[in-house]
Amino acid sequence: MSNRDTLFSAPIAKLGDWTFDERVAEVFPDMIQRSVPGYSNIISMIGMLAERFVQPNSRVYDLGCSLGAATLSVRRNIQAEGCQIIAVDNSPAMVERCRRHIDAFRADTPVEVIEADIRAIHIENASMVVLNFTLQFLEPAERQQLLNTIYQGLKPGGALVLSEKFSFEDSEVGELLFNMHHDFKRANGYSELEISQKRSMLENVMLTDSVETHKQRLHNAGFEHAELWFQCFNFGSLIAVKASDA
Numbered sequence: 001m002s003n004r005d006t007l008f009s010a011p012i013a014k015l016g017d018w019t020f021d022e023r024v025a026e027v028f029p030d031m032i033q034r035s036v037p038g039y040s041n042i043i044s045m046i047g048m049l050a051e052r053f054v055q056p057n058s059r060v061y062d063l064g065c066s067l068g069a070a071t072l073s074v075r076r077n078i079q080a081e082g083c084q085i086i087a088v089d090n091s092p093a094m095v096e097r098c099r100r101h102i103d104a105f106r107a108d109t110p111v112e113v114i115e116a117d118i119r120a121i122h123i124e125n126a127s128m129v130v131l132n133f134t135l136q137f138l139e140p141a142e143r144q145q146l147l148n149t150i151y152q153g154l155k156p157g158g159a160l161v162l163s164e165k166f167s168f169e170d171s172e173v174g175e176l177l178f179n180m181h182h183d184f185k186r187a188n189g190y191s192e193l194e195i196s197q198k199r200s201m202l203e204n205v206m207l208t209d210s211v212e213t214h215k216q217r218l219h220n221a222g223f224e225h226a227e228l229w230f231q232c233f234n235f236g237s238l239i240a241v242k243a244s245d246a
């Protein structure tokens with residue numbers, strides 16, 4: 001079982017910027033489950049999407065794989081033969097644990113876990129790409145380029161799953177959903193101090209976009225189809241599909 005996240009329960013004198021270090025990796029399953037509304041639904045439904053979208057003899061990329069939760073869900077559900085999963089993360093602490101998690105289960109589809117920056121990854125012969133709460137950690141100016149690369153590397157009929165924390169153009173709704181997210185964290189046992197310390201650490205490194213901005217970028221990248229398929233408060237997931245005659 002995963003360790004409980006108590007990283008920010010005591011006052012921290014000098015709050016630095018957020019990083020995915022050893023301490024975060026150690027408690028990550030508990031942290032993400034208690035912080036992201038709908039996370040476990042999204043993980044299991046990524047498996048359902050894999051069943052539908054993964055094509056024989058193609059690749060699946062899990063970009064910003066952390067401990068490999070999405071990779072494992074995809075691997076459990078792939079029906080097609082001759083596939084390979086490439087899981088990428090630039091945090092050594094995550095990659096080391098991810099390799100152990102993946103190796104703990106037996107399956108036919110091989111998984112390669114790569115310690116690298118997702119901005120430097122070449123994508124080819126992909127039928128599915130997963131960005132599960134990762135794009136939000138790139139500089140906003142770098143997000144379009146990554147989506148362009150993904151579209152180029154996808155086979156016709158291939159899909160990108162893009163899950164993110166959202167901001168909202170309607171400030172009234174934005175404030176409501178932001179507060180609902182905090183209620184969710186409180187209900188999951190986080191104190192006001194834990195919530196506010198983590199929020200300050202994330203402030204400079206996790207800049208959120210609206211659903212409209214995400215859709216616009218996906219269309220700019222070339223995706224013929226893009227729609228929100230899941231939302232819980234200010235967290236959700238889009239599916240973007242490359243046309244089968246592209």
Ligand SMILES: C[S@@+](CC[C@H](N)C(=O)[O-])C[C@H]1O[C@@H](n2cnc3c(N)ncnc32)[C@H](O)[C@@H]1O
Pocket residue numbers: 020032063064065066067068069070088089090091094116117118119131132133134137138
């Ligand atoms: C919120 S976590 C993703 C959760 C994971 N996809 C899941 O479904 O459990 C974000 C991950 O992206 C990784 N990351 C952030 N920026 C990255 C980059 N430029 N290249 C590679 N990995 C990156 C972090 O190290 C972290 O593990």
Ligand SMILES: O=C(O)C(=O)C[C@]1(C(=O)O)C=C[C@@H](O)C=C1
Pocket residue numbers: 031032035036133165198199202
């Ligand atoms: O916005 C928050 O408060 C979060 O905790 C979000 C979030 C995320 O979306 O990735 C941030 C960092 C951790 O990886 C887990 C969750």
